Amino acid sequence: xxxxxxxxxxxxxxxxxxxxxxxxxxxxxxxxxxxxxxxxxxxxxxxxxxxxxxxxxxxxxxxxxxxxxxxxxxxxxxxxxxxxxxxxxxxxxxxxxxxxxxxxxxxxxxxxxxxxxxxxxxxxxxxxxxxxxxxxxxxxxxxxxxxxxxxxxxxxxxxxxxxxxxxxxxxxxxxxxxxxxxxxxxxxxxxxxxxxxxxxxxxxxxxxxxxxxxxxxxxxxxxxxxxxxxxxxxxxxxxxxxxxxxxxxxxxxxxxxxxxxxxxxxxxxxxxxxxxxxxxxx
Numbered sequence: 001x002x003x004x005x006x007x008x009x010x011x012x013x014x015x016x017x018x019x020x021x022x023x024x025x026x027x028x029x030x031x032x033x034x035x036x037x038x039x040x041x042x043x044x045x046x047x048x049x050x051x052x053x054x055x056x057x058x059x060x061x062x063x064x065x066x067x068x069x070x071x072x073x074x075x076x077x078x079x080x081x082x083x084x085x086x087x088x089x090x091x092x093x094x095x096x097x098x099x100x101x102x103x104x105x106x107x108x109x110x111x112x113x114x115x116x117x118x119x120x121x122x123x124x125x126x127x128x129x130x131x132x133x134x135x136x137x138x139x140x141x142x143x144x145x146x147x148x149x150x151x152x153x154x155x156x157x158x159x160x161x162x163x164x165x166x167x168x169x170x171x172x173x174x175x176x177x178x179x180x181x182x183x184x185x186x187x188x189x190x191x192x193x194x195x196x197x198x199x200x201x202x203x204x205x206x207x208x209x210x211x212x213x214x215x216x217x218x219x220x221x222x223x224x225x226x227x228x229x230x231x232x233x234x235x236x237x238x239x240x241x242x243x244x245x246x247x248x249x250x251x252x253x254x255x256x257x258x259x260x261x262x263x264x265x266x267x268x269x270x271x272x273x274x275x276x277x278x279x280x281x282x
Contacts, residue, residue: 076107111141143173156188179209190223225258
């Protein structure tokens with residue numbers, strides 16, 4: 001889910017999966033809190049809400065504005081922010097004037113607010129929107145893939161899926177298109193190959209855009225797992241190897257997600273059981 005839907009409240013969870021706690025402002029609870037604050041903080045604060053610490057910083061609010069403090073109660077970021085989200089890969093997302101940027105754990109700007117939406121960083125990269133289009137940015141906020149797509153997925157094996165209208169394609173980490181954006185469906189690259197859809201049929205391409213398996217299959221589930229891809233043809237399921245040959249012929253009425261730890265769940269007739277990976281070594 002894109003950042004930007006966080007609300008204050010005692011029952012909400014922050015990015016460290018810890019409950020957001022409201023600070024008592026009056027009564028006996030407030031007195032106890034002030035007593036503890038004098039020990040913990042050099043200057044007691046009166047926050048309207050406060051979250052638990054995560055990687056040396058805590059998110060707090062004063063009025064309707066967010067800021068960050070360190071464990072001594074000193075401001076890392078003054079409470080001037082419209083929205084904030086906790087750390088991901090040592091970055092905290094902050095929102096100003098309806099745009100998102102990021103700060104580090106010391107409260108320094110890593111990149112200024114200039115994105116409409118930023119997705120979670122994954123492996124040092126994140127999908128971001130600017131001007132109504134999606135691209136991919138690095139941790140410094142620089143475009144790796146310029147914002148010219150209707151949808152961009154995270155990199156997998158140095159390739160990212162992109163969509164224009166209802167067609168899919170792939171770009172590398174330099175933003176270069178692998179092929180035209182021409183597929184009706186596509187999965188991420190897995191073990192060097194990607195399952196793609198053309199019309200009603202599915203095939204498999206390599207990272208040069210060449211066909212390993214022409215689009216003649218009814219379906220391919222995600223891609224290769226443990227060197228085999230679960231595929232369907234003529235309503236029967238089997239497993240393809242990375243040379244495009246049937247390692248296990250399509251004879252099964254159903255199958256569950258492919259191989260894991262050398263075993264795959266399959267259905268023959270109306271009964272389910274497990275088959276062993278042909279190359280599995282215990």
